[in-house]
Amino acid sequence: MRCYDCLQEARTDTEGIGVCSRCGLATCENHAHVRQVHISHPAGLGRTYGARAARRVVCRTCDLAETTH
Ligand SMILES: [Zn+2]
Numbered sequence: 001m002r003c004y005d006c007l008q009e010a011r012t013d014t015e016g017i018g019v020c021s022r023c024g025l026a027t028c029e030n031h032a033h034v035r036q037v038h039i040s041h042p043a044g045l046g047r048t049y050g051a052r053a054a055r056r057v058v059c060r061t062c063d064l065a066e067t068t069h
């Protein structure tokens, strides 16, 4: 599995470590951003958050697109 961002940069010495949860492309250790996300659950009138954080992998491109305004 090759990292898509590395392919764009013509790098072939890296190995993909995961798949971006946004675009679905493979991403490597250098380009991946692993985020902790708290999943909300509907609970009666309000919402409650799980005690444990979930994990989500996004590639650099999607991370920038989501965090740059
Ligand atoms: Zn990469």
Ligand SMILES: [Zn+2]
Pocket (backbone or CB within 6 Å): 020, 021, 022, 023, 024, 025, 058, 059, 060, 061, 062, 063
């Ligand atoms: Zn992505």
